[in-house]
Amino acid sequence: MSGSEVVIVGGGVTGLSAGWWLARSGVKVTVLDKFIVGWEASGRNGGGASHYSSPLFDEEQRLWPQMDDLLGYPTEHQKERILIAMTERQWEQYRFVAERHRRLDHPVEVLDVKQVQDAVPLAGDNCFGGVHYKFGGHANPQRSVQAYAWALQDLGGTIIQHNPVTGFETAGGKVTAVKTASATYGCDAVVVAAGPQIPHLMAQLGVTIPLASARAEMIVTEPAPMMPLGGVDGHKLYGRQTLRGNLAYGGGPHEWIDVDETGPAARPSTPLARNLARRLAELLPKAAHLNVIRSWAGVIENSPDGRPIIDRLTSPDNVVVASMSGVGFGLSPASGHAIRDLVIDEACSFADISILGLSRFAGLEADWREQRGWMPIA
């Protein structure tokens, strides 16, 4: 497919990674974004890169340590994670997951309280223990998104910001062009990776994509003394210590919202920052005196089973749709590879991703959101 043209709808981390992978294969790529690359959930997440439940896990793990070199820009990727249990129930749960990792040959070590304190200087003796994942890791979402975007441009790709996609032109069972308010972009194939706007866009092609969106929140502190391993979470929080030292953590209740075709209207944070601060103060008591300096929210779309959707449509047959259902950042090196394979070779070369296909929703009830309680507050 070298020399052909692919238009990518959505300059989030998934669309940009897909564009980068396609550009590496000599494809002429144009990424269209409604605003600025990585402005939504791709740049507002915990930066985790340890998605062991995914068929893309092995590729995620293989690629992250190479990404700085492959992209040519820093991503701040760091290896490994430690989860700290702050309640007896968490201790039981984390050891259960650790045991599962062992059986799947993922290297893990269970830590007692003393070992947790040795490995995590900001932790206290108020924990039950921890689990050290000697795999996975984390990176800086905002820096990584921009790295993909720049790397894609370095390979000749084009990024057009501030240009929301408004529709498609089709002919002969294919999408032939992607339209924005100001221009029409002819294409041989399309990747739709537009997050919460995917259902609206795909409806224009007569395809139903079941997704529901929700708002989730994080807080960040001033820099703390650097810990030997920044990927520390647990206590039902996700997050990391950044390479600057800041503690950036999220978790807790989400709020289901409706998102129209223009995208999230706003991303307000709420007093949930207080509940996050409490848990972080418990998780890392030696940092409890540090100032919280920001909170923020992001909007995340979820599929009915919480697993990503990566599939190539049967009609129009030159469209690949990708929604990562809240785990997109970490999986991005691998999801882009998979999307590239679907666009060029019609099949993923490195993993069986059939579980990420749309056919799993064939029997989905029309009221699937109501059944799950995934409805906005009236």
Next chain:
Amino acid sequence: MELNFTGTDLCAVGGTRSAAEANYDVVVVGAGPSGIAAALEAKQAGASVLLVDENPVSGALMGNDVPLYFGGRMTAATQHSERMLEAVFMSMPALEEAMEAGVELLLGTCAWGVYRNGPGVQSLPERVVGLADAERSWLVGFGRIVLATGARDLALAFPGWNQPGVMGAGALQMLLTRYDAFAGRRILILGSHDLALETALIAVEHGLEVAGLVEVRAAPQGSADLVARLGAAGIAIHCSAVIVSAKGGIDGVEAATLTTGEIIACDTICVAVGLVPSIELVDAMHGPRELDGKRGGYVPRGEEYVSAVGDCAGLADSGFDHVEYRMDWVRALASVCAPDTIICQCEDVTRADLIGVQPPNYLTRPPAMCARSLETLLEDGPANPDQIKRLTRAGMGVCQGRRCRDQVAMLLAIEAGQPFGTIPLASHRAPVRPLPMKILADWNEPAEMEAAWDVWFGIPTQWVPVQDIGTPYEDEHRGMLYTGMYE
């Protein structure tokens, strides 16, 4: 795995939030003259009124330039919280009047966030303002909130500005007139508009030496009357000049060098180029605001339950364009100060790295990275300070951008060759004051919150390893990890 849905997502927010501890018809934030007047007026109209003011802030917070740009020139007196509290009362006799009228008053209490339902959030049971003192944080419900948060100092960068003794005019006036806690003796003042002239006269009244004023434009900018009074006091205004650098020692500033070549001995350099309306709370709540250069910058437009009064609503419009004036200063400073001049003190970001869109020093800069700059970024779209701060970290530090936010926007406008107003305002976020985790923490959260708390969305199928789907482990996994939306 058979899933039986209950129609309820227990992990979603709804009914689990902490309630407000108290409710008032009107909450007024800021107990300056405008705030007190608003509180009294509401009280006289029969409303229940809470008036809060963050002053006196702790010595530690003053060190972080909260709420004004103190530049480390406070005396040890600011460490005595009782003395400081007394000073606030003594300097504002109207506070007593407000209390006698039945206004409830909380000093040393900051408002760090205002929350209400709107686009993207419908889960708040009531409109609340987040408050915090030295001990704890809490929420207060309100019918209407009046923001009387005043204006903050505009800081300007030049070599040596990141040392004790470089401070703002608002901070200097507060230390002199309210706290009698200014540690300097001899002051060089940047600017010559009314703010600078008034600051000079106040300093003289307090027995300090004013080493002179520095004015970027060709003539003094303030009212003729004030200029004459300065002349009568024998204070020189160095026109068509800016500061090139500040030299100092262990205690900070010792001398300033001007573009004229003059070296002026001083222990304090007071940046009196402008005040910026303190709209942090408005912006953090996504309230409407607009740029008005004649009123000092971005000002709130107000909405149904939120109003702004005093300097927070905009400086008095005298026809003088404060934004144009600031831009002249920043343009002149950028042309004489070396590219390695620090712009963001918290994160050590230089002007060269800001304009180069380069990452912080703890990251490597491979060749591709070095080839990037604001210029290449502008090919993708207009400059956006939030995007720049994510890449350079300028404005991401513990001072929450109070010192560099305005300068970054001005430098971006200058580099992009665009008017200041085309550069979006870098977003403010709650908490709008740095708050220790243990203070911000909700230690009395409802039990339902804990029950509903999941690390992510609580979707049990999300984290089952793909190898385990359809095996007994799938059920075991659900039983161990999830209570969420399923039976």
